[in-house]
Amino acid sequence: MKLPFIPEDAPFTGDQKSWLAGFLAGMQSAKAMVGSQAGALLKSGAVSAPILNVFYGTQTGNAEALAMDAATVARGQGFAPVVQGLDDVSIEEFSAMERVIIAIATYGEGEMPDNTQLFWEALSASNMPQLPAMQFGILALGDTGYDEFCQAGKLLDVRLEQLGAQRLVDRIDCDVDYEDMAEEWINRVIPLANDGSAVTPKADTIPAVVKSIWNRKNPFPSTVTINSLLSGKTSAKEIRHYEFDLADSGLSYETGDALNVMPINNATLVSVLLQRLIIAPDFVPEGQIKTIDELLTYSYEISTPSREFLAAIERQAEDDFFSHVMSGGDKEALANYLWGKDTLDLLNLNSSIIFSPEEFLALLKPLQHRAYSISSSPKQHPGSVHLTVASVRWQADGREHQGVCSTFLADRIIDGGKVGLFVSPNKAFRIPDNDDAPMIMVGPGTGIAPFRAFLEERQVLNAKGQNWLFFGDQTRAADFIYEEQLQKMKDSGLLTRLDLAFSRDQKEKIYVQTKMHEQGADIYEWLEQGAYFYVCGDATRMAKDVDQALCDLISEHGDLTSDKAGEYVNNLKREKRYLRDVY
Ligand SMILES: Cc1cc2nc3c(=O)[nH]c(=O)nc-3n(C[C@H](O)[C@H](O)[C@H](O)COP(=O)(O)OP(=O)(O)OC[C@H]3O[C@@H](n4cnc5c(N)ncnc54)[C@H](O)[C@@H]3O)c2cc1C
Ligand SMILES: NC(=O)c1ccc[n+]([C@@H]2O[C@H](COP(=O)([O-])OP(=O)(O)OC[C@H]3O[C@@H](n4cnc5c(N)ncnc54)[C@H](OP(=O)(O)O)[C@@H]3O)[C@@H](O)[C@H]2O)c1
Ligand SMILES: Cc1cc2nc3c(=O)[nH]c(=O)nc-3n(C[C@H](O)[C@H](O)[C@H](O)COP(=O)(O)O)c2cc1C
Numbered sequence: 001m002k003l004p005f006i007p008e009d010a011p012f013t014g015d016q017k018s019w020l021a022g023f024l025a026g027m028q029s030a031k032a033m034v035g036s037q038a039g040a041l042l043k044s045g046a047v048s049a050p051i052l053n054v055f056y057g058t059q060t061g062n063a064e065a066l067a068m069d070a071a072t073v074a075r076g077q078g079f080a081p082v083v084q085g086l087d088d089v090s091i092e093e094f095s096a097m098e099r100v101i102i103a104i105a106t107y108g109e110g111e112m113p114d115n116t117q118l119f120w121e122a123l124s125a126s127n128m129p130q131l132p133a134m135q136f137g138i139l140a141l142g143d144t145g146y147d148e149f150c151q152a153g154k155l156l157d158v159r160l161e162q163l164g165a166q167r168l169v170d171r172i173d174c175d176v177d178y179e180d181m182a183e184e185w186i187n188r189v190i191p192l193a194n195d196g197s198a199v200t201p202k203a204d205t206i207p208a209v210v211k212s213i214w215n216r217k218n219p220f221p222s223t224v225t226i227n228s229l230l231s232g233k234t235s236a237k238e239i240r241h242y243e244f245d246l247a248d249s250g251l252s253y254e255t256g257d258a259l260n261v262m263p264i265n266n267a268t269l270v271s272v273l274l275q276r277l278i279i280a281p282d283f284v285p286e287g288q289i290k291t292i293d294e295l296l297t298y299s300y301e302i303s304t305p306s307r308e309f310l311a312a313i314e315r316q317a318e319d320d321f322f323s324h325v326m327s328g329g330d331k332e333a334l335a336n337y338l339w340g341k342d343t344l345d346l347l348n349l350n351s352s353i354i355f356s357p358e359e360f361l362a363l364l365k366p367l368q369h370r371a372y373s374i375s376s377s378p379k380q381h382p383g384s385v386h387l388t389v390a391s392v393r394w395q396a397d398g399r400e401h402q403g404v405c406s407t408f409l410a411d412r413i414i415d416g417g418k419v420g421l422f423v424s425p426n427k428a429f430r431i432p433d434n435d436d437a438p439m440i441m442v443g444p445g446t447g448i449a450p451f452r453a454f455l456e457e458r459q460v461l462n463a464k465g466q467n468w469l470f471f472g473d474q475t476r477a478a479d480f481i482y483e484e485q486l487q488k489m490k491d492s493g494l495l496t497r498l499d500l501a502f503s504r505d506q507k508e509k510i511y512v513q514t515k516m517h518e519q520g521a522d523i524y525e526w527l528e529q530g531a532y533f534y535v536c537g538d539a540t541r542m543a544k545d546v547d548q549a550l551c552d553l554i555s556e557h558g559d560l561t562s563d564k565a566g567e568y569v570n571n572l573k574r575e576k577r578y579l580r581d582v583y
Contacts, residue, residue, distance in 0.1 A: 049080035050197040052190075053097045057086045057104035057116035057152060060258055060371065060581070061426040062178070063141050066103040070139075070186045072209050074101075077190055078198035085428070087115040087574065091122040098133050099168075099193045103182075104156060105141040108539065110148025112155075114580055115428060118570055120152075123159055134165035137189040139182055140173045144307070145365075147331060149173065168192045176368050179216065212251065212423065216369060219262050219420030220249045224413050225384070232478030238391040239446060239481055240410055241375075244421060246383050251421065255377050255453040256429035256581070259385055260369040262420035263405035264412060269303070269344065270296045276347055277360060285357040292357050300364040303342045303404050309363040310338075310346070317349045340396045348397070370405035371424060373536060373581055375449035377456035385421070388449040388481070429534075429581045435463035438531035440523060442546050444472040444501065444512050447537020450581055452482055454534075459494050467494060468526065470512040472501030512542070513549035520553030527554070532577045539582035550578075 052074045056067035064085070071081035086102070094100075107113045112120045122128065138160075140153020150173040157171045169192055172185040214220040226243035244259075253259065270293060274281055281293035288295060296302050305313075314326045325337045343364075347353055355363065376386035391410045392403025413419060431439065431454050439458075441451040448471050455467060469486070473479035479502070489495040499515040516523060527533065535546050547569075555565035572578035 049078055049199075050195075051099070052079040052081045052193055052198075053089075053100045054081050054083045055086050055089065055100065055102045055104075056083070057102065057113045057119075057156075058428065059105055059107050059113040059115075061424045061428070063103040063105045063113075063139075064427060065425070066139060066141070066178075066182050066186070067101075069183070070101050070103065070190065073186050073190050074193075076200070076206050077194065078200045079190070079193070085115045086119040087576070089119070091119070091128070094119075094123075095129050095131060095134075098135065100134055100136045100165075101139070101168075101186075101189060101193070102136065102153075102156060103139040103141065104153045106143075106146070106148065106150055106152040109146070110151035112152045114573070116152065118573060120156070123156075123163075128163060131160065131163040131165040134160070134163075135168050135193065136160050136165050137168040137185075137193070138171040139185055140171055141178055141182075142173060142175065144175050145304070149175075177216070177366060214249065214251050214422045216260070216262075216422060219260070219369070219422045220246070220251045221418035222246065222249070222251075222421045223416065224409075224419060227409070227413070230388070230481040234475070235478035236474060237445075237479065238393065238410065239479075240389050240391060241481075242387045242389060242409060243376075243381075244385050244387075244419065246385060251385075251423060253374055253378055253385060253423045254425065255374065255431060255457045256426050256450055257374050258371040258424045258426055258581075259374050259387060260371050260422050260424055261387075261405055261409065262369045263367065263408040265297050265300075265302050265367065265404060266402060266407065266412065267297060269402075273302060273344055273347070276344065277355060277357075279357050279360075283357055285361055287358070288361075292361075295361065299367055300361065301367050301404070302364065303402070305338070305341070305343050305346055306363060306365045309343065312355070312359075312363050313346045313349065313353060316353045317346075319349050322349060340394055340401065342401055345397055367404075369420075369422070371583070373446075373449040373453075374423075375452045377453050377460060379460040380456040386453075388446050388452070390446050426581065428576070429579050431457055431463075432465065432532050434465070435461055436465045438466040438468070438496075438526050438529060439534065440468045440470075440526055440531050441534045441536075442470040442512050442516070443534075443536040444470070444542060445537050447535075447542070447582075448482065450536050451534070452485070455489055455494060459489070466496040466526070466531075468497040468499070468523075468531075469495060470499045470501065470515055472503060472510070472512050472515075474502065474504040476500070476502045476505055511545065513545050516546065516549045516553060521557045523550075523553055524557035527572070527577075530577070532579065533572060534579050534581075536581040537583075543580060543582040 054067045054070050056063040058064045067083050071083045074081040104116060105113050138153050138157045140150035142150035153171060153173060169189045172181060174181050222244040224242060225245050226241065228241050230241050231237050231239045273296065274292065279292055282291045284291055310326065314323055325334045372387045372389055374385055375388040376384065389406050389409055391406045393407065394401050439454065441454065443451045451469055458467060486495060486498060490498050499519060501510045501512045501515045503509045503511055535543050551565045551569055554560060554568050555562050558565065558568060560568060569578060
């Protein structure tokens, strides 16, 4: 089990810090002693500041970063914050805690993030003890574009209430532009956790926290140095390799992190939309200082329709079928109807649909960055960061439809043009600390991105651990991206095994999990030898099937019932040897 994180700048001396870390780690095995022991410890004066437990449930690192922010604020107010992932605490330890702040993201379709699933299972069990002594606050992260907005945070909030814990403050549900709301909430909740025992330290005794200056509000303007097509001419796809110059920006990253790209909309689409709505491009809407052309180009999502936009269209469209799927309550039917339709398609449902510029803007969401798994190792490519991106394009209603960001990268960065970038650290998705540990990586399609980085990293480190990659896509001839580099890695022995699944090269579909089944005995043996199992790529279909295949092969080759195989997989998760970066 991972040691709790006691921040570098915690208000302890070095000795106190290592002692406290040891003490807390000891408590993890001693179970259920946390509250009383920590209380005694505090009363004895050995540690002057009261403990505040700050947890995060995260998939891609946002909630973890907010937990760190909360810890910084708590420290400034005289608490001794202890930051942990929700997979780093046993339910007995959790039950004994008194002051708890949780930052939690939602994943899948209203699901818990990977690092929260086992904790949630335990917390929702019928024999879970009551928590009358606990005070808690929940900061939920989500995206209103999903049906089940902030569902994980909502579930946790209700469950803690059912268990008798007291809210310090109401839960906050944050959308994609969460920074300001989250900061305000953190600043509100921490003082409420203070029962008088936390004494604000002198300002000059609080060490400054160093944060990257590059973030969503201030992305680093980087130059694209390489934009090359990886897919072959006959491919049904367009997967591209990008390299960005980091110059002396100070923007740093680690393998496993995601790079966020701030896109700019397609000028042609902006122009067609304005024509359709009969709005002059240089019109400045009420309350704005920029022209509508600029606003639609740089500031609003103009492709994927928002819920508010859909509802407004439904009111005007007089389209029986659309009204039926909108009001019928069948989410799948609505998703199927909307699949591939953008804002313009919906406006065109009926030529009489019209909005004023102000009404139209009010129905759009702010333009958001897109995340991409970094495909380079900074050790192998100092000063540069690489991405592997599938350009999203499809034909419908006689015109090409485009994904905003992937085609911005592919088509709309004119020579020397800059791209706004910032990094989302993903500390949970890293190569093993132990260079000798074997790695099994499953990454079809663009899912290969972080594994190219992992392999490059191990190459530089001269790590001796064995590496096994499962890769695939539609055809070998056109979709075997990074073939030359992977082949070299294979020849040099860095890549111990490479299993390929090209789905459309034969009558029957062959997927990565087909190959996993074929190699089940060896995968099981690798796992028994301490291998880490990584998955990256499509979340909705591939990652679920790979998870099932993993359980199946463990059951077969470990000679275990499916329940026991499930427990084996849960142990991999607890040991942080089953890690996923899926989207
Ligand atoms: C942590 C993380 C890591 C990621 N890593 C990568 C990566 O390494 N490489 C990568 O390529 N992507 C990656 N993605 C996905 C990426 O963030 C974007 O979602 C993707 O590039 C599409 O963005 P876009 O702006 O081009 O498309 P958007 O404008 O966001 O449009 C996407 C929408 O277009 C519609 N659509 C897409 N395809 C079709 C189709 N064929 N027919 C009809 N409609 C369609 C769907 O409604 C879809 O939701 C990652 C995502 C996350 C969260
Ligand atoms: N939600 C969707 O319906 C959908 C569809 C496509 C892509 N995407 C998204 O598009 C982005 C890029 O995708 P990509 O081009 O990198 O890869 P991809 O579409 O995931 O395709 C990579 C390979 O995976 C195969 N595949 C399809 N279903 C699978 C399954 N259930 N299990 C295992 N393998 C499966 C594909 O085969 P075949 O194509 O021959 O079946 C292909 O050979 C990702 O964000 C992905 O999530 C989503
Ligand atoms: C594949 C995927 C699925 C998601 N599903 C949901 C969802 O069902 N509901 C929701 O509110 N947000 C959803 N989100 C949005 C995340 O919760 C949000 O981006 C959050 O900031 C991520 O935080 P993290 O970096 O801590 O994981 C999803 C995001 C991704 C990439």
